[in-house]
Amino acid sequence: METSEIILSGDTAGIEWRLPVLRFKGSDPKAPKVYIQAALHANELPGTALAHFLCEQLRQCESAGLIRGDITVVPQANPIGTAQSHFGELQGRFDLASRTNFNREFPLISAKDRDTLIDNLDHRTAVDKLKRQLMHMALGADLVIDLHCDDEALQYAYIDDAFWPEAQDLAAAFDMEAVFLSDGESSAFEEAVGHAWKYEEAGEKKAQLPGKLSVTVELRGRRDVYPEMAAKDADGLFRFLAGRGVIDSAVPAASFTGPAVPLDNVEMIRAPDAGTILFHRNIGETIAEGELLATLITRPGAIDGSVEVRAPQAGLIVTRTSERFVRRRGDLMKIACENPSRAARKAGTLED
Ligand SMILES: [Zn+2]
Numbered sequence: 001m002e003t004s005e006i007i008l009s010g011d012t013a014g015i016e017w018r019l020p021v022l023r024f025k026g027s028d029p030k031a032p033k034v035y036i037q038a039a040l041h042a043n044e045l046p047g048t049a050l051a052h053f054l055c056e057q058l059r060q061c062e063s064a065g066l067i068r069g070d071i072t073v074v075p076q077a078n079p080i081g082t083a084q085s086h087f088g089e090l091q092g093r094f095d096l097a098s099r100t101n102f103n104r105e106f107p108l109i110s111a112k113d114r115d116t117l118i119d120n121l122d123h124r125t126a127v128d129k130l131k132r133q134l135m136h137m138a139l140g141a142d143l144v145i146d147l148h149c150d151d152e153a154l155q156y157a158y159i160d161d162a163f164w165p166e167a168q169d170l171a172a173a174f175d176m177e178a179v180f181l182s183d184g185e186s187s188a189f190e191e192a193v194g195h196a197w198k199y200e201e202a203g204e205k206k207a208q209l210p211g212k213l214s215v216t217v218e219l220r221g222r223r224d225v226y227p228e229m230a231a232k233d234a235d236g237l238f239r240f241l242a243g244r245g246v247i248d249s250a251v252p253a254a255s256f257t258g259p260a261v262p263l264d265n266v267e268m269i270r271a272p273d274a275g276t277i278l279f280h281r282n283i284g285e286t287i288a289e290g291e292l293l294a295t296l297i298t299r300p301g302a303i304d305g306s307v308e309v310r311a312p313q314a315g316l317i318v319t320r321t322s323e324r325f326v327r328r329r330g331d332l333m334k335i336a337c338e339n340p341s342r343a344a345r346k347a348g349t350l351e352d
Pocket residue numbers: 041044103148149
């Protein structure tokens with residue numbers, strides 16, 4: 001394992017950030033190259049724990065000469081976000097200086113322009129430098145795994161249609177409980193990488209990208225950071241890498257049996273009014289149309305001081321907010337359903 005650091009100069013005098021990058025050299029130039037990063041949203045640590053255990057396995061494989069494809073691991077991809085504490089609470093999703101989501105506004109370029117990402121970085125902001133360095137590393141790989149987590153959630157992934165159904169092996173290796181098929185229409189890291197590959201040839205948009213993968217894996221909820229879980233997830237990613245020929249190790253074939261639904265079929269359950277949330281249903285439960293999901297206490301103590309939130313259609317509850325107070329139109333749940341939601345959805349990501 002070779003360790004290096006990318007230095008990112010800050011936006012004010014005297015500040016710089018150091019981004020550790022771990023590399024394992026493969027023996028076969030034809031084997032897929034892999035890029036794995038975790039905690040781009042700095043307060044989402046299940047992936048960092050996974051990467052810690054995975055690197056231990058990869059070091060053993062390296063000693064035994066079993067690594068075929070180059071593997072790059074960035075176990076804590078956002079030193080800027082990691083340092084943002086506001087009134088004692090880590091603020092890992094948005095850059096406080098620019099108010100932008102750390103996982104949006106990645107450059108939408110063609111893969112053939114990869115090297116322009118890190119040209120003349122000096123005049124760019126620290127966050128922009130970070131995004132460009134991460135994307136530059138990712139575009140040097142064939143398989144790109146971005147490890148995130150949700151609030152309270154099952155284990156699931158956002159996978160662009162362009163990689164499906166080939167990527168079922170990833171869902172099976174992780175033993176995922178659901179897959180959301182995305183349309184590639186955002187500037188999130190995973191979708192910007194997919195965009196670069198789709199537009200690699202001038203004047204042509206590739207609809208399918210065989211042999212490639214760029215994916216956001218949601219490793220359950222923010223508090224699901226435990227040694228057994230992280231080791232199990234590391235085993236899952238290891239199985240995927242072995243299955244794709246990156247590591248020389250025999251793995252039993254597995255198939256994905258969970259639901260894979262387009263983003264249009266995800267019901268975003270929003271609060272009709274502000275209030276204290278009493279959940280009746282939890283993640284992992286399959287619910288019927290019209291079933292009571294939550295009661296919101298909107299006017300505590302008053303007659304008729306509560307409202308019910310019911311399921312618009314049958315489905316599997318994949319995520320739930322960990323908060324117990326919600327503002328009007330705040331998100332309560334994501335439910336994976338068989339049919340498209342009747343609620344209008346803009347192209348791109350489900351959440352800001
Ligand atoms: Zn995230």
